[in-house]
Amino acid sequence: MTQDLIARAKAWLAEDPDGETREELAKLIDNEELDELAARFAGTLQFGTAGLRGELGAGPMRMNRSVVIRAAAGLAAYLKAKGQGDGLVVVGYDARYKSADFARDTAAVMTGAGLKAVVLPRPLPTPVLAYAIRHLGAVAGVEVTASHNPPRDNGYKVYLGDGSQIVPPADAEIAAEIAAVASLNDVPRPENGWETLGEEVLEAYLARTDAVLTPGSPRTARVVYTAMHGVGKDVLTAAFARAGFPPPALVAEQADPDPAFPTVAFPNPEEPGAMDLAFEAARAVNPDIVIANDPDADRCAVAVPDASVEGGWRMLRGDEVGSLLAQHLVDRGVSGVFAESIVSSSLLGRIAEAAGLGYEETLTGFKWIARVDGLRYGYEEALGYCVDPDGVRDKDGITAALLVAELASVLKEQGRTLLDLLDDLAVRHGLHATDQLSVRVEDLSVISDAMRRLREKTPTALAGLAVTKAEDLTEGTEELPPTDGLRYYLEGARVIVRPSGTEPKLKCYLEVVVPVASRDALGAAREKATELLAGIKRDLAAAAGI
Numbered sequence: 217m218t219q220d221l222i223a224r225a226k227a228w229l230a231e232d233p234d235g236e237t238r239e240e241l242a243k244l245i246d247n248e249e250l251d252e253l254a255a256r257f258a259g260t261l262q263f264g265t266a267g268l269r270g271e272l273g274a275g276p277m278r279m280n281r282s283v284v285i286r287a288a289a290g291l292a293a294y295l296k297a298k299g300q301g302d303g304l305v306v307v308g309y310d311a312r313y314k315s316a317d318f319a320r321d322t323a324a325v326m327t328g329a330g331l332k333a334v335v336l337p338r339p340l341p342t343p344v345l346a347y348a349i350r351h352l353g354a355v356a357g358v359e360v361t362a363s364h365n366p367p368r369d370n371g372y373k374v375y376l377g378d379g380s381q382i383v384p385p386a387d388a389e390i391a392a393e394i395a396a397v398a399s400l401n402d403v404p405r406p407e408n409g410w411e412t413l414g415e416e417v418l419e420a421y422l423a424r425t426d427a428v429l430t431p432g433s434p435r436t437a438r439v440v441y442t443a444m445h446g447v448g449k450d451v452l453t454a455a456f457a458r459a460g461f462p463p464p465a466l467v468a469e470q471a472d473p474d475p476a477f478p479t480v481a482f483p484n485p486e487e488p489g490a491m492d493l494a495f496e497a498a499r500a501v502n503p504d505i506v507i508a509n510d511p512d513a514d515r516c517a518v519a520v521p522d523a524s525v526e527g528g529w530r531m532l533r534g535d536e537v538g539s540l541l542a543q544h545l546v547d548r549g550v551s552g553v554f555a556e557s558i559v560s561s562s563l564l565g566r567i568a569e570a571a572g573l574g575y576e577e578t579l580t581g582f583k584w585i586a587r588v589d590g591l592r593y594g595y596e597e598a599l600g601y602c603v604d605p606d607g608v609r610d611k612d613g614i615t616a617a618l619l620v621a622e623l624a625s626v627l628k629e630q631g632r633t634l635l636d637l638l639d640d641l642a643v644r645h646g647l648h649a650t651d652q653l654s655v656r657v658e659d660l661s662v663i664s665d666a667m668r669r670l671r672e673k674t675p676t677a678l679a680g681l682a683v684t685k686a687e688d689l690t691e692g693t694e695e696l697p698p699t700d701g702l703r704y705y706l707e708g709a710r711v712i713v714r715p716s717g718t719e720p721k722l723k724c725y726l727e728v729v730v731p732v733a734s735r736d737a738l739g740a741a742r743e744k745a746t747e748l749l750a751g752i753k754r755d756l757a758a759a760a761g762i
Contacts, residue, residue: 290394308345446511552592679751
C-alpha cells in the first residue's frame with residue numbers, strides 16, 4: 217500500500233509543471249510523510265456545480281496547476297463534443313495566490329485545443345467576467361476565484377455561453393471529460409496564441425452599471441466602503457463616480473488586493489470581526505451606510521447606523537437587504553419575475569404577490585436563480601443580488617451596491633432610513649426574522665452523521681412549534697430538482713438543513729414570521745422572533761447531534 221502511494225505521488229511529481237508544488241511534493245516523498253501523502257492522494261478534487269474549490273498545494277486533492285490544466289482540458293473536450301470547438305472562451309481571475317497562473321494555463325489549454333481564448337486585463341470582479349461572456353459572444357467563461365474562502369484556498373468557476381454558471385448535467389459531463397485526461401503530457405499548452413483584453417470590456421461593463429439606477433434619482437448617500445482585501449475597489453469607485461454619488465470613504469487597511477487577507481480571519485463580511493475596521497471607519501466618518509464586497513466582489517454587505525447595538529453600527533442580514541432592494545424595485549414600477557433560493561426569506565414572495573409580480577423559488581445558488589424565465593431580480597441570503605439580469609446573469613456586488621446607495625439616497629431625501637423601510641415591510645407583511653445555525657467541521661463525517669440522524673428521526677416540534685410538514689429534498693419536489701437537503705414547515709416558521717456546496721460546513725437556515733399589528737407592536741414582535749429563533753436553533757442542534 218505504501219509503495220503504491222509513493223509510486224502514485226512520484227508519477228504525479230513527474231508531470232507537475234509548477235516548481236513550487238514539485239518541491240513541496242518531493243519533500244513529502246523524501247520524508248515519507250505518508251499521512252499527508254495519503255490525504256493528498258485520497259482521490260481527486262471533485263468538479264461539481266461550483267466547479268472546483270480547495271486548498272492550494274501539491275497532489276490531486278489540492279488546487280494546483282496540474283489540477284487546473286486537467287479541468288481546462290476537460291472543459292475544452294466538453295465544448296468540442298457540443299460542436300463549439302471553434303468558439304471563444306473568456307477567462308477572468310481574482311488576486312489570490314496562483315490565480316494569474318491558473319488563468320494563463322486555462323488560456324493555453326483552450327488555445328491548444330483549437331478554441332479561441334481571451335483573458336481579462338488584470339484581476340477583476342467576478343461579475344465583470346460573467347458580463348464579458350455574453351458581451352463577447354463566448355461559448356464559455358472561467359473565473360479563477362475562491363470568493364470569500366480562507367487565504368490558502370483557490371477555485372475554478374465555469375460558466376456556459378448564456379452567462380450563467382453550469383448546472384447538471386453539464387457538471388457531470390465536464391467531470392467525465394476531466395477524468396478521461398490520462399496524462400498532462402497529452403494536453404497541448406502553447407506559449408502564446410490567446411489575447412489579453414484591454415480596458416474596453418471593463419468600460420462596457422461600467423457603462424452598463426448606470427442602467428440599474430433611475431435617471432434623475434437622488435445620489436446623495438455617503439458611504440464607507442471596504443473591498444475586504446479583494447478586487448472590488450477600483451471598479452466600485454469608478455461605478456460610483458460615473459453615477460454621481462459622493463466618493464466612498466475607503467477602509468484603507470482593506471482597500472487593495474492582498475491574497476494573505478491580513479486583517480480578517482475569514483475574508484467574508486458575514487464572519488465575526490470581518491467588519492470591525494469598516495465600523496471603526498464609520499464611527500470616524502459618520503456616513504449614511506457602510507458597504508462591503510467580498511474578495512471577488514460578487515457579494516454585497518450593508519450596515520446601517522443603529523444606536524441600539526454596541527458600537528452603533530449593525531450589519532443587515534442578506535434577507536433584509538434582499539427585501540429592501542425588492543421593495544425599491546417595486547416602488548420604481550419594474551415588471552418581471554422575482555426569484556430567490558429556497559434558503560432565503562419568504563418575504564420576497566409576499567412583496568412580489570402584493571405588487572402583482574411573478575415569483576419563483578429555486579435550489580441554492582445563482583446558477584439556478586439566473587435561469588428563471590423572465591427574471592427581473594434575484595437574490596440569495598448569503599449577500600448575493602442579481603439586479604441587472606440582462607447584463608450579468610449572476611450575483612453582482614457592484615451593481616447591488618449602486619442600487620443600495622440609490623435607495624439610501626431616496627430615503628434620505630424623505631428623512632428616513634433603511635431601517636424605517638424594514639419596519640414598513642414588517643407591518644405590511646409580518647416580521648420575517650431569519651437566522652442561521654452554521655457548523656464548520658474538520659471531519660466531513662460530522663455533516664453526514666447529522667443529516668442521517670435527522671432523516672432517521674424527524675423532529676416533531678422545534679421551540680414548541682409543531683412541525684406540520686417535513687420534506688427530504690433528495691427526492692426533489694414538483695418545483696425543484698433533487699438536492700441534499702431537508703425542509704421543515706412549522707406553525708409560523710420554516711427550517712432548511714443542507715451541507716454547504718463550497719465549504720466544510722453544515723448550514724441550517726431558520727425563519728420565523730410574527731404578525732405585527734402596528735408600528736407600536738414591532739418591539740414585542742422582535743423579542744418574540746428572537747426567542748423563537750434561539751429555541752429552534754437549540755432544539756435543531758440537539759436533534760442533529762451537533
